[in-house]
Amino acid sequence: MSRNVEELHAIPAAEEVLRDMPTEQQHGGVGQQQQHNGSMDLTGAPSVELLRSLYLGTTNPSISGRIGERRGSTSITFTTVPIEFPPVTRLDPFNKKRILVTGGAGFVGSHLVDRLMLMGHDVICVDNYFTGSKTNIAHWIGHPNFELIRHDVVDPIMLEVDQVYHLACPASPVHYQSNPVKTLKTGFFGTYNMLGLSKRVKARFLLASTSEVYGSPEEHPQREGYWGHVNCIGPRACYDEGKRVAEALAYSYARQDGVDIRVARIFNTFGPRMNWNDGRVVSNFILQALRGEDLTIYGDGAATRSFQYVHDLVDGLIKLMASDCTEPVNLGTPQEYTIEEFARLSIDLVSEVRAGKETTKSKIIHLPPVTDDPPKRRPDITRAKERLGWEPKWKVREGMLETIVYFLQTLQP
Numbered sequence: 572m573s574r575n576v577e578e579l580h581a582i583p584a585a586e587e588v589l590r591d592m593p594t595e596q597q598h599g600g601v602g603q604q605q606q607h608n609g610s611m612d613l614t615g616a617p618s619v620e621l622l623r624s625l626y627l628g629t630t631n632p633s634i635s636g637r638i639g640e641r642r643g644s645t646s647i648t649f650t651t652v653p654i655e656f657p658p659v660t661r662l663d664p665f666n667k668k669r670i671l672v673t674g675g676a677g678f679v680g681s682h683l684v685d686r687l688m689l690m691g692h693d694v695i696c697v698d699n700y701f702t703g704s705k706t707n708i709a710h711w712i713g714h715p716n717f718e719l720i721r722h723d724v725v726d727p728i729m730l731e732v733d734q735v736y737h738l739a740c741p742a743s744p745v746h747y748q749s750n751p752v753k754t755l756k757t758g759f760f761g762t763y764n765m766l767g768l769s770k771r772v773k774a775r776f777l778l779a780s781t782s783e784v785y786g787s788p789e790e791h792p793q794r795e796g797y798w799g800h801v802n803c804i805g806p807r808a809c810y811d812e813g814k815r816v817a818e819a820l821a822y823s824y825a826r827q828d829g830v831d832i833r834v835a836r837i838f839n840t841f842g843p844r845m846n847w848n849d850g851r852v853v854s855n856f857i858l859q860a861l862r863g864e865d866l867t868i869y870g871d872g873a874a875t876r877s878f879q880y881v882h883d884l885v886d887g888l889i890k891l892m893a894s895d896c897t898e899p900v901n902l903g904t905p906q907e908y909t910i911e912e913f914a915r916l917s918i919d920l921v922s923e924v925r926a927g928k929e930t931t932k933s934k935i936i937h938l939p940p941v942t943d944d945p946p947k948r949r950p951d952i953t954r955a956k957e958r959l960g961w962e963p964k965w966k967v968r969e970g971m972l973e974t975i976v977y978f979l980q981t982l983q984p
């Protein structure tokens with residue numbers, strides 16, 4: 572996939588689009604009313620505008636200078652020491668935690684790092700940059716509460732921390748299938764090393780597991796009690812079985828050594844900072860529609876997926892870490908789309924963002940189905956509602972608009 576930035580020139584600047592997008596008042600802020608380990612009120616939770624300024628760098632002039640002037644030039648300017656960091660909460664030493672985020676330079680990890688930093692914690696990000704990027708967390712580099720370590724979790728590391736969010740693992744089929752043995756090593760050794768670390772320093776450990784542990788489900792929607800239906804020899808097995816063994820390791824460490832574990836089974840998530848070339852359905856559709864290319868659907872388009880916006884997922888992860896729930900918890904949006912419906916929605920929303928300047932010429936075309944692609948996926952989130960008081964707040968439409976603006980900005984010169 573090559574960047575075709577000329578085609579994007581006619582598109583309104585991100586700022587123009589943002590003027591009409593949801594504000595803090597409309598959303599009631601992100602993560603409001605959360606309690607952290609029951610001891611900290613997070614109503615100082617970030618506004619949508621503040622979070623947006625971290626990935627768009629447009630809405631807050633004091634922040635935009637830090638990640639560089641992206642548009643109107645063929646170069647990006649970075650400064651190693653920002654003029655001013657985003658404001659973080661001042662926490663007293665009893666509430667300030669040292670938190671390790673593995674995979675913190677990736678899509679979900681970087682949003683989690685943003686939130687934990689804004690909450691006022693000390694955050695260590697460990698990443699080997701396989702699918703992540705330093706630019707995702709560049710706005711924190713140099714902050715006294717933040718540390719960035721290039722490290723592969725397949726190798727052990729010793730760190731003194733209170734909590735571990737273990738996200739390190741490629742999540743898109745294109746990437747995890749490019750080196751399936753490494754994906755399995757990351758699933759097993761990566762999780763084993765992070766559990767060993769958590770055991771030694773008595774840290775609470777949260778595993779970013781996945782709905783893929785349900786495989787091609789025979790139960791619909793999927794409850795956490797469902798054991799799954801996974802092809803252990805197919806091309807997706809490296810990821811699916813890697814996550815299943817990661818869960819098995821977590822529960823074994825909990826039973827045998829008393830490690831304090833949390834397991835999030837994450838369903839399809841999208842948002843700004845998704846890798847534009849990782850072949851996931853949301854990024855594919857948005858990019859194809861922005862370029863006026865046809866949208867490619869693998870199979871007949873009748874397969875269903877549910878899509879959750881990344882801010883909701885981060886809310887859920889933080890609430891799960893703070894809860895006493897040691898059973899696996901589904902985090903996802905129960906609203907289901909067929910892939911065909913979602914493709915049409917993507918075309919409509921890209922047209923909307925283009926503000927009628929140009930109607931997209933994109934059509935939908937069908938390609939042969941992908942091996943072992945599950946026909947249905949929808950979470951039952953009863954447990955998350957009851958145990959965490961969590962449910963998604965963002966509508967798919969709002970999240971998609973936000974994501975389209977991000978891709979526009981990323982691809983503009």
Ligand SMILES: NC(=O)c1ccc[n+]([C@@H]2O[C@H](COP(=O)([O-])OP(=O)(O)OC[C@H]3O[C@@H](n4cnc5c(N)ncnc54)[C@H](O)[C@@H]3O)[C@@H](O)[C@H]2O)c1
Pocket residue numbers: 673674675676677678679680697698699700701702703704722723724725737738739740741742743757761779780781782836837838839840841846
């Ligand atoms: N995004 C989703 O829809 C989704 C759905 C289910 C589960 N998850 C899980 O959430 C986590 C984050 O997913 P994401 O979408 O942000 O993916 P991502 O690929 O954007 O992020 C993964 C990060 O982990 C890093 N990484 C990979 N292997 C590593 C290794 N061996 N050592 C150190 N770092 C390594 C990558 O460089 C990247 O920064 C993953 O564990 C994924 O399985 C995501």
